[in-house]
Amino acid sequence: MNWAWADSDALLIVIRTIHFAATAVTAGALIFRAVVADPAARHAGWTSASRAPSARRVASIGLAIAVPSGVVWVLLVTMRMSGLSLRDALSADGLGTVIGETQFGQASAVRLLCALTLAVCLVFDRIALLRWGALVAALGLVAGLAWTGHAGSTPDPLGEVHLAADILHLGAASAWIGGLFLLAGLLVTGRRQPAPAWSAYQLDVIRRFSILGMVSVATLMLSGLVSSWLLVGSWRGLVVTDYGLLLSVKLVLFAVMLAFAVINRLWWTPRLASAAQGQAGLTAARRLTRNTMIELALGLMVFAIVGALGIQHPAIHLAQ
Secondary structure (H helix, E strand, O other): OOOHHHHOHHHHHHHHHHHHHHHHHHHHHHHHHHHHHHHHHHHOOOOOOOOOOOHHHHHHHHHHHHHHHHHHHHHHHHHHHHOOOHHHHOOHHHHHHHHHHOHHHHHHHHHHHHHHHHHHHHHOOOOHHHHHHHHHHHHHHHHHHHHHOHHHHOOOOOHHHHHHHHHHHHHHHHHHHHHHHHHHHHHHHHOOOOOHHHHHHHHHHHHHHHHHHHHHHHHHHHHHHHHHHHHOOOHHHHHHOHHHHHHHHHHHHHHHHHHHHHHHHHHHHHHHHHOOOOHHHHHHHHHHHHHHHHHHHHHHHHHHHHHHHOOOOOHHHOOO
């Protein structure tokens, strides 16, 4: 059976979008737990952040989506590269060749090992060492994406620079956009937790996440500049190529996300801190929740753009 629709760019973009988003949510949830939720819980005198939305649950759901979408991605690439039907692509001459002889396939195999390691660590999440093991495996799952895209094919001596920039970019995006899932859940939960102790914990989490967000944004900007220089190369490439136009849309979405994050940090968080238990505090919490949801929606749109960018020829090759 030859699936003609498997050659569709639209299908590949959808699968890539789903996979990137699920991978980022998986890693972002565990980053959020390690550097935001758990430290805030310890500061509040709790043994854990068990009353907050479960990072383990979110990471498990993300992983359950990332693995099958990753498998479908590999199958689609195999079919596109070889022109084989699905049945033939699954054979040793199809899938085996792609995994064994291409950088994309080898990176995908390593990432699958990271995913399996992560799954084991999440099952035994109560063991402290394996909680950290889960975070390392999730970061490996994210970092491995760098070898599946344009960064992995940049020739030396700039190849290693591009890979490093891409890894940092992917990690920062996961920390920010993935962490927004946990933050949104915590803000929704906070409406049902009127106790002063919870309000103090929630405010501490928001402040810690703001710091994480600022570090992520700075990393995204610096690594993005490096990647854009290597893949676009000029202002002309940004405006006369499909790749450049898509990148421009991504930059606009990023700027809008950043605007909402700044409003939350400079306007609504101080108001929540000054009136945590009153009507003003409730209003501030609602505005924070709404803006966080908007940030999250914009972040998912960014992943759709990333899904499309990965199948485009870099602008630097087209705008000479």
